[in-house]
Amino acid sequence: MLVLAWRNIWRHRTRSLGAAVAVGFVVWMSVLYFGLVGAMRDGMYVTLTDTVGHVQVHIREYRDVRDFRQSVITGAADVRVRIEQTLPGTEVAAALEVPALLSGEDRARGALLAGMEQPAAVREEFATKYLKTGRLPAPEDLDGIALGTALARTLQADVGDTVYAFAPGTDGTGASAYTVVGLVRFPEPSQDARGAILSLPAAQDLAAPGAVSRFELHLPQFRRTLDDSGLLPLREQLQAALGERMIVETWRESYPALSDLERSLRPLIIVFLTIFFVLAGLLVVNTIYLSVIERTREFGVIIAMGARRGRVTRMVLAESLVLCATGAAAGLLLGLPLVARMARGFSYPFGWSEIVEAYGMPAVMYASIAPEEIAITLAFAIGVGLLAALWPARVAGRLAPVEAMRFVA
């Protein structure tokens, strides 16, 4: 049946070729599109996990605790050792967030001071993206502070000025004076109005010696969204090592909104695929239907010889499937090597890289396509082949042999 289908679809080469090329083009475009979206998704993944870590460790029920003293992980040095022993090779960063009253010479404002200890590369990238003037406090700097630009305006403070912080601490109220070393334009307005950055030791000195609000674990082996499910067993392993006092969360659990943003890309591409394949499907319908009409006599003879309706229907479906499968195979053969080439790294041309970077994506991206995305593309092509042929196949299958053999195209 497949041989017959193959020969039949090439009776009208131009028409069949047109339909096969349309399917092939859509498959090629889909593979490329999946690859580019994969690159964007992985770019987002890298940016997100570089910023917040792949896995975070908090005190249990940290979301509900209102008292600062109960919200921090005390004995952080011991916890860090246990983390490093459990997951060797992990880059561990820590942060201590301290609610404080921050005062300039004339004005004061409630602020959230973030004592940050980050890997050098992450720190550098953060500075490149968000630092407006000056610098970030050095990792061991006990006196420097970088203010959000809106907060600095409120306090009427600029680089070189002194600000004063008063904060509830684990050992009573803490107070300290800092020199403004830089201004940071935070992406979130609320963060820009309240946020300030210290070194981790400075924040600990102010409010909670030896404590942190959270650990952020950067796992260098996880650079692609496709690998992300591998985080779950590591989380379980770490949770068992740290005990019930703390909770270990993947970045998806800590920041569900970011995770949803990353996941929203796939439904979007499915919508586009549906539109592309429907258009290609119309060409296939036209090709198969015309082919059935032209061969009405022939189907009449085949039915007269004893072919059942189902057999004739399957013959037409097979032609459509062979046509679409041929186009899909060509599309894959042309598309996959291109995606493989782009998986080694590519930049957008015509200055688009700068636009992409402005949206927080890396300038160099790596195309990526998952096996299930190839399967989805093929399923679309096969689905189009089946759906496009259903009606013509039904027409052919229901022909009455005597009338069909009298038909003149």
Next chain:
Amino acid sequence: MDALVRVRGLTKIYRLDGQQTVALQDVDLDIGAGEFTAIAGPSGSGKSTLLHLIGGLDHPTAGEVWLEDQRIDRLDHNQLAELRLRSFGFVFQAFNLIPVLSALENAAFVLELRGVPRAEREQTARAALSDLGIGELWRRRPNQLSGGQQQRVAVARAHAAAPRMILADEPTANLDGATGIALIDEMRHLNQEHGVTFVVATHDPRLLERVRRIVYLEDGRIVRDEGRAS
């Protein structure tokens, strides 16, 4: 001899746009196994309609068609398809070969529909082509064959499946004199040497001269049934 096909009171009326056309009217006919019967008559006399009803290609308006002890005029589409596949071979005026298949594949097509394994059906089809004297043309597609050769392939397609009866509708109408006579001789040879039962609708005098029995139809009725030695 018990009849292979029995037709009783067979009537076929076509209705189109409120108009009724009586194609067959109250026809009774018996055809025995191994016969070579011609259905003769002018155009529009009901020859093809009778052939179609005997072969289960259409349902009668009234009457009965029996294939041995099986009444076939009441069978549904799928049952009729199965009956045609197992019991009848068809040869048409316009050859009606499948253009994308070779002579061998065309001759083996009915066997393929029956699910016969490839090697077996090709062997059978080759033998059928040889019986029709075109064994060496097995590779050729229909457009590479003459009209006579195409019609031989069509007869080979019917013969290869070893049906209980071959129904041929004006098989020589599109063939020139010598080719037509040669094809008739091939069919008679199959009838005499292989015992294949033929019912042929025709008004070709060359064919009518060479058959044992001629049933004459006029206006949908049998007007004469002549048994004749070949």
